[in-house]
Amino acid sequence: MNRRFETPRAAYVHVPFCRHHCGYCNFTVIARRDDLVDRYLQALAIELASLARPREVESLYLGGGTPSHLSPAQLCELLGRLREWFVPAGSFEFTLEANPVDMLPDRLGVMREFGINRISLGIQSFLPDKLAALERDHRQPEILRALEHVRGHVGNVSIDLIFGVPGETEDCWRRDLETLIAVRPQHVSIYGLTIERGSRFFGRVRKNQLKRLDDETERAMYLTAIDTLASAGYEHYEVSNFALPGFRSRHNEAYWTGRTYEAFGPGASRFVAGRRETNHRSVVTYLRRVMAGESPVAESEQLEPEDAARERLVFALRRIEGIDKQEFLAETGFRVHDLGGPALERFVAWGLLEDTPQTLRLTRDGLVVSDALWPEFLRQ
Amino acid sequence: MPSVDSSLIRNFCIIAHVDHGKSTLADRLLEHTGAVSQREMKAQFLDDMELERARGITIKARAVVLYHERNGNLYELNLIDTPGHVDFHYEVSRSLACCEGAMLLVDACQGVEAQTVANALAAMEHELAIVPVLNKIDLIQARIDDVTQEIEHTLALEAEQVLRVSAKTGVGVPALLDALIDRIPPPQGDPDAPLQAMVFDAHYDDYRGAVTYVRIMNGTVRKGQKIRLLRGATTYEVLELGQFAPHRRACQELTVGQVGYLICNIKSLENVHIGDTVSVPGDQAAPPLPGYKPPQRMVYCGLYPSDGQEFSVLRDALTKLSINDPSFEFTPESSEALGFGFRCGFLGLLHMEIIQQRLEQESDVDLVQTAPNVTYEILTKKGEMLHIHRPQEVPDSGDIEEFRQPVVRVNLLQPTEYIGGVMTLCQDRRGIQVRTEYLSPTRAMLVYDLPLAEVIYDLHDKLKSVTRGYGTMNYELIGYEPADLVRLDILVNGKRVDALSFICHRIDADRRGRAVVKKLKGEIERHMFEIAVQAAIGARIIARETVPAMRKNVTAKCYGGDITRKRKLWAKQREGKKRMKSIGSVDIPQKAFLAVLDTGEGNK
Numbered sequence: 001m002n003r004r005f006e007t008p009r010a011a012y013v014h015v016p017f018c019r020h021h022c023g024y025c026n027f028t029v030i031a032r033r034d035d036l037v038d039r040y041l042q043a044l045a046i047e048l049a050s051l052a053r054p055r056e057v058e059s060l061y062l063g064g065g066t067p068s069h070l071s072p073a074q075l076c077e078l079l080g081r082l083r084e085w086f087v088p089a090g091s092f093e094f095t096l097e098a099n100p101v102d103m104l105p106d107r108l109g110v111m112r113e114f115g116i117n118r119i120s121l122g123i124q125s126f127l128p129d130k131l132a133a134l135e136r137d138h139r140q141p142e143i144l145r146a147l148e149h150v151r152g153h154v155g156n157v158s159i160d161l162i163f164g165v166p167g168e169t170e171d172c173w174r175r176d177l178e179t180l181i182a183v184r185p186q187h188v189s190i191y192g193l194t195i196e197r198g199s200r201f202f203g204r205v206r207k208n209q210l211k212r213l214d215d216e217t218e219r220a221m222y223l224t225a226i227d228t229l230a231s232a233g234y235e236h237y238e239v240s241n242f243a244l245p246g247f248r249s250r251h252n253e254a255y256w257t258g259r260t261y262e263a264f265g266p267g268a269s270r271f272v273a274g275r276r277e278t279n280h281r282s283v284v285t286y287l288r289r290v291m292a293g294e295s296p297v298a299e300s301e302q303l304e305p306e307d308a309a310r311e312r313l314v315f316a317l318r319r320i321e322g323i324d325k326q327e328f329l330a331e332t333g334f335r336v337h338d339l340g341g342p343a344l345e346r347f348v349a350w351g352l353l354e355d356t357p358q359t360l361r362l363t364r365d366g367l368v369v370s371d372a373l374w375p376e377f378l379r380q
Numbered sequence: 381m382p383s384v385d386s387s388l389i390r391n392f393c394i395i396a397h398v399d400h401g402k403s404t405l406a407d408r409l410l411e412h413t414g415a416v417s418q419r420e421m422k423a424q425f426l427d428d429m430e431l432e433r434a435r436g437i438t439i440k441a442r443a444v445v446l447y448h449e450r451n452g453n454l455y456e457l458n459l460i461d462t463p464g465h466v467d468f469h470y471e472v473s474r475s476l477a478c479c480e481g482a483m484l485l486v487d488a489c490q491g492v493e494a495q496t497v498a499n500a501l502a503a504m505e506h507e508l509a510i511v512p513v514l515n516k517i518d519l520i521q522a523r524i525d526d527v528t529q530e531i532e533h534t535l536a537l538e539a540e541q542v543l544r545v546s547a548k549t550g551v552g553v554p555a556l557l558d559a560l561i562d563r564i565p566p567p568q569g570d571p572d573a574p575l576q577a578m579v580f581d582a583h584y585d586d587y588r589g590a591v592t593y594v595r596i597m598n599g600t601v602r603k604g605q606k607i608r609l610l611r612g613a614t615t616y617e618v619l620e621l622g623q624f625a626p627h628r629r630a631c632q633e634l635t636v637g638q639v640g641y642l643i644c645n646i647k648s649l650e651n652v653h654i655g656d657t658v659s660v661p662g663d664q665a666a667p668p669l670p671g672y673k674p675p676q677r678m679v680y681c682g683l684y685p686s687d688g689q690e691f692s693v694l695r696d697a698l699t700k701l702s703i704n705d706p707s708f709e710f711t712p713e714s715s716e717a718l719g720f721g722f723r724c725g726f727l728g729l730l731h732m733e734i735i736q737q738r739l740e741q742e743s744d745v746d747l748v749q750t751a752p753n754v755t756y757e758i759l760t761k762k763g764e765m766l767h768i769h770r771p772q773e774v775p776d777s778g779d780i781e782e783f784r785q786p787v788v789r790v791n792l793l794q795p796t797e798y799i800g801g802v803m804t805l806c807q808d809r810r811g812i813q814v815r816t817e818y819l820s821p822t823r824a825m826l827v828y829d830l831p832l833a834e835v836i837y838d839l840h841d842k843l844k845s846v847t848r849g850y851g852t853m854n855y856e857l858i859g860y861e862p863a864d865l866v867r868l869d870i871l872v873n874g875k876r877v878d879a880l881s882f883i884c885h886r887i888d889a890d891r892r893g894r895a896v897v898k899k900l901k902g903e904i905e906r907h908m909f910e911i912a913v914q915a916a917i918g919a920r921i922i923a924r925e926t927v928p929a930m931r932k933n934v935t936a937k938c939y940g941g942d943i944t945r946k947r948k949l950w951a952k953q954r955e956g957k958k959r960m961k962s963i964g965s966v967d968i969p970q971k972a973f974l975a976v977l978d979t980g981e982g983n984k
Contacts, residue, residue, distance in 0.1 A: 012940055063939075191936040219932040240936045255940045269941035276944050301944070311947050318938060346965070350908060369908055371933040375954035378947060 003258050003331055004274040004308055010059045010254040011086060013044070014265030015067040015078070016283050019099070022135045024162075026198035028267025029065045030283045037070060040265075040283070041077055043290040047264045048085045055262070056089040059251035066122075068098035072106045079114035088115065093250045095120055095158075100138045103146035108153035118249075119150050120158040120189075126179040127172055130165050140179075147183060156247065158187035163221040164213045165193050173221045174228070181232045186247035189240050190225045192218055219368055226364075239318045239367065256319055258312040258331065266296070275302050307379070309334040314374045322354075322361025336360050343376035386637035387566045388453055391595065392511070393460040393475045395500055396485035397493035397852065401515040405485060405547035406444075406461060410626065412553050413446040413457070443581075443593055443639050444626040448557050455561055458639040460580075476502060478580050478595035478639060481509040481564030483556075484535070488514045488522035488544075491823055492530040494793040494854035500535050509564045512537050513556060518546040530819045567637030575599035575607065576666035577634075577658040582649055584703050588620070590646035591628075593639075594658055598666060600635040601658070607644065608661040610668045611653050615661045616644035649703045676857060677709060677725030678786070679732055679836050680769045682750035682879060683739070684721030686959050686970055690745050691720045697743035698722060701735060708735055713770070717879040717963055718748055718973075723769055726752075729836050748961065750879050751976040754832045757784040757860050771881035774867040777918060784860040786832040789814065792843060793825045794851035801846040802826055809834035810885065829858065833883070868893055868922075870900070870976070871914040875964050882976045889915075893923040896976050901925040903972035911966055 014028060017040075021031040030036065060082060070078060088094075095118040096111060103121075111119075125131050126140050138146075150157055161180060163173050180188065195201040195212065204210040213221075226236055234242040238256060241249065254261055263270035266286035269278040277300040280286045289296045303311065309332035316323050325336050337344060344360075347353040352366030352373060362370055396402035446457040460475045476482070482503040486492055503510060512531050516522060524544065532539045543559055545552030581593040594601075601607065601621060608615045620643040622630035634640045646652060659665040685694045698710045708731070710724040726732040732752060739747060756768040759782040760775060768774055790811070792802055796818070803826065806813070811828035818824050830839070835855055843851040866889055870880035880900075884892050893915030900913045904927050911927040938946060960967040 192932075192934070194936060215931040215933075222932065222934075239934055239938065252939060255943065256938075261940060263940065267941065269944065271940070271943075278941065278944065299944075311943065314947070314950070315938065315943060347908075352908060367934065369930045369933045371935055371950070372908055372930055374946075374950040375957060378951040378954060 004260065004271075004303075006260055008055070008260040008262045008270075008272055009057050009089065010061070010251055010259065010261040011055070011057050012061045012063060012251075012261060012263040012265075012268055012270075013067075013078075013082065014064060014263070014268040014279075015062055015070065016040070016065040016266050017069045018064065018066045019069055020135065020137060021200075023200040023204070024134060024193060024195060026196045026202075027065065028281045028283070033283070034069075036283060036287065037074055039287050039291070041074065041081070043287050044078070044264055045081055046290050046293075047296065048081060051085055051262070054085050054087050057086045057092070058090045059093040059095070059254065060086055061093075061251045062096045064097055066099045066102070067096050068102035068107060072110045075107060075110045076114075079110065079116070083114055091250075093118055095249070095251060097122065098146075098150075100143050100146035103149045105149055105153070108149055112153045116154060118156045118158065118187075119154050120160065120187075121146065121150070121185075123159050124162045125165070125176050127176060130162075130168055130172060130176070133165050133167055134162065147185075156187075157185040158189065158249070159183070159185040160189045160191065161225075162191050162193050163225065164218045166210050166212065168213065168221075170217065170220055170224065174224060177225060177228045181228070184232075186244050187249060188229060188234060188242040190222075190229075190242065191240055192222060222368060223364075236320050238320060239370070253319075256315050258308070258316070274308060275300060305333060306339075308332070310339055310378050313339055314377050317353075317360070317362055317373075318370065320361065320367075322359045324359055326358070340377060343373075347373055347376075384456070384633075384635050384638065386569065386571070386635070389456045389458070389567055389637040390481065390560055390564045391458045391460065391479045391567060391637065391639060392481040392483055392508075392560060392564055393479045393503075394483045394485055395496060395503060396515075397487070397490070397495045400485055400487040400490065400493075400496075401547045402461070402485055405513075405515060405545070406459060408547050408550055408553055409446060409457075409459065409557070410444065412550070412557065413448045443624050443641075445623040445639065448561070450558070450561060456638070457557075457560060460639065475580065476506045476508060478578055479506075479508055480567055481511060481560065483560070484510050484512045484531075484537075485515050486512070486527060486531060488516050488524050488527050489519055490850075491523065491527045492534050492793065492819060493852040494791045494825070495852060497534055497791060497793070497825070498854040498856070504535075510535070510537060511556075511559050511563050512542045514542055514544045515547050517544045518549050518551065526820055526822065530823055533819045534817070534825070569596070569598045569636035571598075571600055571636045573598040573636075574664045574666040575601050575659050576669065577601065578669050579609075579652060579654055579656045579658060581654060582652040584649050585643075588643045588645075590644075590649050590652045592642045592644070592646070592652055592658075594634070594642055595639045596634050596636050597669060598636055600633050601642070602633040603630075606661050607642070607658050608665060609652070609656050610659055610665065611656045612651060614651060616646060619643050619645055649706070654706060676727070677707075677755075678728050678832060678857070679726045679752045679754060680723055681726075681732060681752040682713060682715065682718065682721055682770065683710075683724050683736070684715070684718040684748040684750075684879075686746040686748050686961075688719045693743065694722065694739075694745045694747075697739055697745060698724070700742070701738060705735070707731070715750075715772070715879045717877045717961055717968075718750070721748075725769070729840075746959065746970075748970045748973055750973050751882060752836060753882065754786050754836060756786075756865070756883060758782070759784070768883075771867050771883050772878045774881075774883065777866070782862045783865040785863050785865060787829050787858055787861045788832045788835055788855040789858045790828050790830050790835060790839075790853055790855040791825055792828065792851060792853045793819070793823065794843075794847045796822055796824045798847040798851060799824055799826065802843065802851060805839070805842055805846055806830060809839065830855075831863065831885075832857070866917050868896075869916045870896060871912070871916055871921075872900075872904075872963050872966050872968070873911055874914075876916075877963050877968070879973055880976055889917060890922055892976075893917075897923045897925040899975040900972055901927050903969055903975055904966065905969075906930040907966060909965075 016028050016030050018029045018031045021029055094116050096116050097120045123143055124134050128139055195205055229242045236242050237248055260271050266279055266283045267281040277297045279296040280298040286296050328336050348355045354361050354363050394402045443460045448455045484500050528539050528542050531537050543556055545556055576598040577594040577596045579592055579594055583591050585591050603618055605618050606615055620630050621634055623640040657668040685691055702708050707727050710722040713723040714720045758766040758780055760779050761781050806828045809830055811830040814827040816826055843853055864886045865883055866886050867883050869876050897913045897915050908930055910929045913925045914921050915923040957967055960969050
């Protein structure tokens with residue numbers, strides 16, 4: 001059965017508010033506009049109502065921005081509303097992205113009350129210099145306190161770390177990894193700092209005020225992370241994601257394996273009925289449109305079966321265990337080798353992909369340069 | 381229509397260096413004689429090609445008639461505009477053959493330039509009356525006395541004869557018109573003799589066919605009469621004739637001494653030969669006039685469509701261009717690296733640049749250009765003489781008896797303080813000094829014989845930088861001379877890239893080879909494997925650089941909202957790669973094919 005047309009069993013909700021807009025971030029966020037939160041909650045209620053009837057979901061994910069930035073009362077309203085529309089099914093995963101300084105017992109109490117069972121903490125680093133460079137408002141004592149509180153209320157924790165921050169050395173990175181392992185969260189996301197258009201860091205790099213680390217150092221840091229986490233018992237299951245056995249993010253796995261998902265809030269993207277849609281990224285425009293009874297969708301496209309299959313090929317290959325060829329054929333109607341063509345054979349010959357009768361997967365060499373492979377598998 | 385008495389006709393051209401204000405002065409003359417109303421006036425009326433206006437230079441010759449009344453007589457002044465750049469010397473000589481006089485225009489600030497000297501000497505060789513004019517006298521930097529002295533020294537013209545004008549303000553223009561009438565002799569010729577007219581240019585009009593520019597030497601041509609182009613012995617009927625005033629203006633006849641155009645329902649410019657003679661059919665035909673020397677192509681390069689599918693689009697675009705510019709030629713060629721394209725011959729580097737720009741403006745073809753080269757001669761051991769238009773044609777060194785390169789005589793004019801620097805520049809390029817002439821205490825002309833290849837690469841740019849922009853140069857081919865030349869090949873991962881081969885002096889091979897591979901290293905993006913870029917003479921590797929393999933290239937975050945964006949980004953990269961040329965598995969960007977222009981001077 002083609003997964004592209006199944007009823008979504010995952011939903012994403014974007015909460016755009018932040019205390020501060022960090023220099024490396026180009027996401028849909030809005031800082032110091034807490035006055036908009038109430039209107040946002042109203043708009044979200046309207047957008048959710050488009051579902052018409054409650055849905056069974058296996059995962060709900062609140063990302064941002066900073067969902068934890070909302071006050072306990074606002075959180076109550078948001079989570080309560082979500083529970084009206086979404087009915088937990090299976091081993092329900094309910095994640096909320098949080099800033100460590102927000103992890104106070106009052107908010108955590110609300111979260112637990114409404115069934116949040118996974119907290120993703122944007123820690124980024126344990127080192128003061130690196131946190132300052134990233135413009136984060138927490139330091140190690142706040143982190144440790146936050147972890148203590150989270151564990152007391154929710155238990156299942158994911159931590160985000162960033163490497164490749166200007167000024168960072170390999171030694172700094174090793175210390176961050178050691179601290180991380182000592183803390184032992186169930187799940188870890190490791191991101192090489194990418195400085196993209198639209199972020200303040202991008203402008204500073206262009207003006208030579210900020211210097212990116214060289215490829216060689218970034219590669220070494222990435223490989224160090226993979227090896228260190230593996231020896232500490234974490235499974236590397238996607239380019240940037242690691243988990244103790246049984247703790248992979250089910251929500252994110254839905255993105256990577258071509259499942260459908262609903263999405264709500266400014267800048268949120270959904271994949272429903274073979275169609276990709278993204279809401280308007282401007283919070284104000286989103287609010288205006290929804291309040292006026294208009295669609296918040298800014299971009300959308302219907303994927304041809306072959307394009308959907310190609311996309312699936314790329315994003316599934318980013319999962320470390322790779323693609324099960326039979327399953328791929330059964331679900332998309334396309335053979336992996338037909339889509340990959342001579343480029344695929346070449347990458348296998350170069351040792352960037354490993355091809356067995358059952359599976360196709362990235363090798364370690366392929367993983368670190370994988371972005372160079374993907375253009376060959378896609379078409380315009 | 382004014383009565384046509386050839387004693388009231390004056391035919392002249394303007395000789396000037398680029399930027400010395402020729403087009404502005406021409407505009408002023410047009411305005412002063414009422415040929416163009418103020419309302420119609422747009423700056424540089426004569427330069428009507430878009431590119432000419434954009435670059436402020438004249439590329440094609442033009443002809444325009446001006447009427448000026450003096451002492452009750454109405455004079456007909458035919459101004460034949462000429463290009464100023466060395467590459468278009470060919471067009472200049474065409475204009476000269478149609479005139480009795482030449483206005484020599486010199487910028488009172490810049491002084492006499494190399495090109496001015498060359499063209500003025502050519503005008504003198506054609507026995508034209510020279511009317512020297514100093515322009516821009518209104519500027520405070522004008523060095524009127526110095527520059528007058530330079531004119532006197534270099535061209536042996538009388539200082540008292542030098543007129544002073546400002547094309548910008550119009551000062552001196554009436555006196556200039558008087559001087560043109562007084563000093564330039566009227567055309568000679570017999571109005572009753574059989575028709576004999578010189579074809580000095582032509583352009584193609586989509587509705588009327590070829591528009592032929594003629595100067596009547598003898599006889600008269602009338603509307604409706606039959607004419608013959610002597611070279612092809614083809615006969616046509618004159619459907620329309622007239623003059624440019626400055627737009628086409630039809631009349632009933634053109635008689636001896638006049639300059640104008642003929643429209644004879646000629647379907648293709650290929651049937652009109654510049655330099656041909658127009659006469660009448662039958663036994664009464666006049667003898668042919670001495671024609672022009674055909675244009676000499678000095679520089680060749682390969683032009684390839686970056687998308688192989690566009691070969692025929694490129695061919696059509698080149699054909700269209702060559703119709704209006706017979707000095708440019710092209711022949712199909714193929715390259716292992718670049719596929720099918722054309723080897724194109726140009727008068728010089730500026731000409732090449734202009735053609736390329738026009739191709740890009742006028743057609744929508746994305747071009748890959750190979751580095752320009754000159755034509756070499758090779759005498760083989762078997763006694764054959766080969767003309768080498770591209771490096772790939774050079775035979776094995778064992779088969780070469782003698783390798784010859786074109787040598788040009790270069791005139792370099794600059795303030796005396798820069799002589800040392802310019803001499804070093806020429807010596808580094810294996811120039812042989814011929815002489816030094818002092819035009820004035822502050823300006824000197826150096827004359828060198830230099831390999832043309834050295835001149836076309838970068839001599840002009842280097843001269844400008846050594847002389848802070850004050851130096852000018854001009855050159856003419858003097859012949860071929862044997863030299864110790866080698867073909868340098870470039871290998872990418874062991875595979876020779878034919879389009880990157882070039883010919884250079886053996887002594888320079890190491891330096892050039894190192895510079896080129898270094899430049900290529902910078903142009904080629906990192907791949908998933910290491911890439912060796914080597915320079916070789918025959919089987920011997922003389923330089924190597926390595927493009928290291930890509931070390932890290934992986935997107936960290938890829939969640940729901942990133943998927944569409946990333947997919948589009950990667951698909952776009954694939955399109956970008958398609959535009960590059962793939963050699964083996966190495967993608968080489970288009971501009972890398974010009975890397976061989978790097979002479980390595982910086983690392984000497």
